[in-house]
Amino acid sequence: MRASERAYEALRRDILNWDLPPGSVLAEVDLSERLGVSRTPVREAVAKLVADGLADAQRGRGTVVSDVSLDDLADMFVLRRVLETESARLAATSDHAAKFGPLAQKFHAVTENAQILEDPGPYYQLINTMDELIDSAAGNSYLSTALSNLRVHLARVRRMAKDNPTRLAASAVEHSKIAEAIAKKDPLLASAATTMHLQASLDHILTHAETPKGRHD
Secondary structure, three states, X not given: OXXXXXXXXXXXXXXXXXXXXOOOEOOHHHHHHHXXXXXXXXXXXHHHHHXXXXXXXXXXXXXXXXXXXXXXXXXXXXXHHHHHHHHHHHHHOOOOHHHHHHHHHHHHHHOOOHHHHHOOHHHHHHHHHHHHHHHHHHXXXXXXXXXXXXXXXXXXXXXXXXXXXXXXXXXXXXXXXXXXXXXXXXXXXXXXXXHHXXXXXXXXXXXXXXXXXXXXX
């Protein structure tokens, strides 16, 4: 991996984890020392963060981590609902629908494993696997690209609501219903199950949001 790519991945991770919270100045000299690379790779990495919408160039301050606000959340979920319900619908009409049966079982298993809900890292990876499988089954590169860009910003907002075992268990049930609907090749049910999940997610974030502290693990 090139130095600029390593720098980008490190900075992107820190932004998503809130180790670099909104407003943090991305100074080339400081970052190059911290990341152990020259200023050129850092400059390239920061430029990519700006292109992603994770950083902004501000007059008088240089480049800073972009703001994230609950005021934007409703608009994000409007777009998310359009993109994800259509992706689920397309996945349910694809030749890959049968792959979602085993995935539904994995989500069922999550609800019976309290340890997973207390340490949700593996659960979030399971969600990522489902997202990737839906994107692939939907077979629309424009949809998957738009969702990929949106998920970056949603990940930052989602961290404003603390992980809650009860909500994670409900989310696992919701994901299993989406996977089951796709496996049954029922596009209307897949779309409806996705809509219900997204509304529950939005309600949870709005109810439990607070500014998170950065992680340093």
